[in-house]
Every structure is written in structure tokens, then in C-alpha cells.
Amino acid sequence: MVEQVTSGISYFTTAAGVELLLGRLGLYRYAPHLHDTFVVGAVSSGVATLSIDGRVHHPRVGQLVLCNPLEVHDGSALSGDVVYRSSFPSTAFLQDVVTDGRPGSRTRPVRFPVSVVDDPVGAAMFHRAHEVSRRGDCALEAEERLVETYAYCLARHAGVRTAGAGRTAxxxxxxxxxxxxxxxxxxxxxxxxxxxxxxxxxxxxxxxxxxxxxxxxxxxxxxxxxxxxxxxxxxxxxxxxxxxxxxxxxxxxxxxxxxxxxxxxxxxxxxxxx
Incomplete structure (x- = not known):
């Protein structure tokens, strides 16, 4: 018996305005593209393959995918039934998390120096925040979990942008x-x-x-x-x-x-x- 692998991708938006995605990759392949937001995501099952700024990665369960704005990337399934979750927080949203929303606070721009990291704790936090947001039962819980997850990722995985980093001169x-x-x-x-x-x-x-x-x-x-x-x-x-x-x-x-x-x-x- 030949198992038919199907693809399905759906988007939704949280009360805080953060766009989220729930996807299943069968034979579908993302063309190389970019976003004007960050991408924070994780694989729920299977193993994916993607390149970010020319580097090939194979994210699996227990890892976080962290992509900076305007970084070119693609994506497809490598093995298994790949289910993945992504979120697209804006630069302003993450900067607000960094500063705790304090008016006048200044901090260097956020940048994730490593695109795929082993972090079962962070991945589990993200999955839970994503699922609560997807269900939409309680906007307050969804926003709290998402902010806590981003704060965790920023504290452990966000590097300090050096002068000119991430820009093309x-x-x-x-x-x-x-x-x-x-x-x-x-x-x-x-x-x-x-x-x-x-x-x-x-x-x-x-x-x-x-x-x-x-x-x-x-x-x-x-x-x-x-x-x-x-x-x-x-x-x-x-x-x-x-x-x-x-x-x-x-x-x-x-x-x-x-x-x-x-x-x-x-x-x-x-x-x-x-």
C-alpha cells in the first residue's frame, strides 16, 4: 500500500497581532523567499530541510528555528510526516519584549546568530504557546505564553547586532x-x-x-x-x-x-x- 502524503498550510493571527502558521509538508516545497518579520518556529513531527542565508539545516523535534528579517530561506520535508508551527513577530514586538515596554528604553537591535538550535524546553514552550493561540479560547493566556516564549528565546539565543551586521553595503x-x-x-x-x-x-x-x-x-x-x-x-x-x-x-x-x-x-x- 502506498501512503499518500498531503500538504496543508493555514495562517491565523493572535489578539496581539502576531501572525502564526500551522503547516503539514507533504510534497510541497517553499520557494526561496523572505519576510520583513522574524520567524520563530519548531517542528512537531518528522524532519524538515531548509536553507537560511545559504546554510542548509535539518530541523527536527526538540529544536527551534530562528530566522531574522529579510534572511532568504526555503523549506520542504526531508523524512516523515512533517508538521511544523511558525510565528512571525515584528521587530517592534520583540524589541518591546526586550525592553518590557518601558518608554524611552534603548537596546541594540535583536538578531539571532544561529538559525537552528537544540532546545527541547524552548520548543515545548513554543508548541504550547502556539496551540493555545490557535485554539483562541483565552486571548490573555495566549499572549502571555507567546511573550514568555519570546523572552526565553531572546535571553538564550539572541546575539547582539554589531555595527552593520545584517545589512548589505x-x-x-x-x-x-x-x-x-x-x-x-x-x-x-x-x-x-x-x-x-x-x-x-x-x-x-x-x-x-x-x-x-x-x-x-x-x-x-x-x-x-x-x-x-x-x-x-x-x-x-x-x-x-x-x-x-x-x-x-x-x-x-x-x-x-x-x-x-x-x-x-x-x-x-x-x-x-x-
Whole structure:
């Protein structure tokens, strides 16, 4: 008998505004993409495989996955029936956890230096916080557990960002800034070369090495991130496609599902239902 492995990915949002994901990876593979938030997650069963900023990892039960904003990553099942949970706290949310919300408090930006860590205690805390949030029975308990879990992760696994860490400088940095600021425009390679001040092939090679994606792939990923925010705000998919630089709604749908595992409509319905 051949067992059929199915995939299913669902999103929901907590009362505190943190987006969460519950997924089952069968044959589905995430295309390389990025988020403008952190990713804190854990595998519930099976063994996954993913690369984060070019480094390959095989997260399993008892480990935490910690991804910083704008780090390129993908993901798929390696063995077994892979069920995983993820959360997407914003930089502002984690900074608030670090400072305990004290007005005027200053701290260096948060950064997780290691992407996959052995931490059965932290993984168990995260699973419990995620499940309580998913059930939605008590918003207070859900928020408390999530904040406590993030505080635990920050205390044990967050490094101190050194000057310039996590940022791309020089010609590639200028190209990244242009793509980030004008993601909805029809940007050409000539535009990037003019901004970066280096020849085309050198720019493409350096961009891929430093960022982990080609300039075009990075642009598309920035567009999907922007589309995600507009969908959460209630914008129609057809309007979102036009506002974020996609050729049409079908193009948005294909790309969005490749990056996030669900269609724009399914994502919008899930996050607005909570």
C-alpha cells in the first residue's frame, strides 16, 4: 500500500497581532523567499530541510528555528510526516519584549546568530504557546505564553547586532535599497547598474553571493511581502497585484503560493477571520 502524503498550510493571527502558521509538508516545497518579520518556529513531527542565508539545516523535534528579517530561506520535508508551527513577530514586538515596554528604553537591535538550535524546553514552550493561540479560547493566556516564549528565546539565543551586521553595503546595498523602495515599479537591470555603479555581471554575481537571491528574485520576494501586508489590511487581490508590481492577479497568486504555501484569498480569509 502506498501512503499518500498531503500538504496543508493555514495562517491565523493572535489578539496581539502576531501572525502564526500551522503547516503539514507533504510534497510541497517553499520557494526561496523572505519576510520583513522574524520567524520563530519548531517542528512537531518528522524532519524538515531548509536553507537560511545559504546554510542548509535539518530541523527536527526538540529544536527551534530562528530566522531574522529579510534572511532568504526555503523549506520542504526531508523524512516523515512533517508538521511544523511558525510565528512571525515584528521587530517592534520583540524589541518591546526586550525592553518590557518601558518608554524611552534603548537596546541594540535583536538578531539571532544561529538559525537552528537544540532546545527541547524552548520548543515545548513554543508548541504550547502556539496551540493555545490557535485554539483562541483565552486571548490573555495566549499572549502571555507567546511573550514568555519570546523572552526565553531572546535571553538564550539572541546575539547582539554589531555595527552593520545584517545589512548589505556598497554597490549591492544600493541595489537592494532601490529594489526595496521601488518594488512596484518596472525596474530594469540598467536602473540597478546606474544605482550601484558596477557592471551588470559583477552586480548580479555579487548580489546573489551577498543576498542569496538574484536581483529579480529579491524584487519578487519584496513584492510578495508587500502584497501580504495589503491583504491583511483588506485590499482586494486584483488591486494588490496592481499595487505591488505583479503582471496580473494570476501572477500574484502563483508567486504568493510558492512563497507562503497558500493563495492570497485563502491567506486573507484566514487572517481576517480571527
Amino acid at each position: 556598497g554597490p549591492v546595498g544600493r541595489a537592494v535599497t532601490l529594489l526595496s523602495d521601488r518594488y512596484a515599479d518596472r525596474i530594469t537591470l540598467a536602473d540597478l547598474v546606474a544605482e550601484a555603479g558596477v557592471p551588470r555581471h559583477r552586480l548580479i554575481t555579487a548580489f546573489r553571493r551577498q543576498v542569496g537571491l538574484t536581483p529579480h528574485a529579491y524584487l519578487v520576494s519584496r513584492r510578495t511581502v508587500a502584497a501580504k501586508a495589503l491583504l491583511r489590511g483588506g485590499e482586494k487581490s486584483s488591486d494588490v497585484a496592481a499595487r505591488t508590481g505583479f503582471a496580473d492577479q494570476a501572477h500574484l497568486t502563483r508567486t504568493f503560493k510558492a512563497h507562503f504555501g497558500v493563495t492570497p484569498g485563502a491567506y486573507q480569509q484566514a487572517v481576517r477571520a480571527r
